[in-house]
Amino acid sequence: DSISFNQIDEELKKQPNVENQGSTGTIIHLIREKNNRLFLFTANVGDSRASLISAKKIIRLSQDHRTDDKDEMKRIIAEGGIIINGRVNGELMLTRSFGDFDFKPNKKNMKNINSEIIRFRKGVICEPFVTQIEIDQSICNQFLFLASDGIWDVISEEEIQQLIKVNYDTKCLSSVIIEKALIKKAWDDLSIFTVKLT
Secondary structure (H helix, E strand, C coil): CHHHHHHHHHHHHCCCCCCCCEECEEEEEEEECCCCCEEEEEEEECCCEEEEECCCCEEECCCCCECCCHHHHHHHHHCCCCEECCEECCCECECECEECHHHCCCHHHHHHCCHHHHHHCCCCECCCEEEEEECCCCCCCCEEEEECHHHHCCCCHHHHHHHHHHCCCHHHHHHHHHHHHHHCCCCCCCCEEEEECC
16 A cells, blocks of 8 residues: 555665666555455556456556656646656656655755755655456456566557467466567566466
8 A cells, every 4th residue: 555655665765876766566465265255456656567367358457657647747747846758857757656766855855955956856656556356256367467668568458368368378478478579679678477367
């Protein structure tokens, strides 16, 4: 939840040389209750997406926190932040993250910073997007995908759904997705975690 994410951010702030460091974060928690019902909780900041995909259904579990999200842009501007060339302060595409303290207000040092610099240090937060769903266990070959933006920038959930229809092997699915991303000339890091749930 938001308390845990803020605690992580505060702990990161105590580390040396972290001013220019930042990270996305996506957390999943599976709970099977005594009556055998299966619940999935997710929380995320940034654009490392989590999606539940089967041959029948696609459920996006996370939210991509980027400046191309109109609501996120409105929020940043309302908080006094600046969007230049589609990026926070002309530099950062992410609108929520761990770290990236150059884009967040630093309460300890506010007294010594002029008002223009303070204006530039607004908008990026670490408040997570949270979901809770019950897994429909009647759906066969249902996969949970957690992947970095390097994957999602070039591979759609619909393309992954087509792969599921022809291949149900978890290891093979991850490999094929990375290969497809490379063929499509992915320009960012390629990380993917695949779990078969049903």
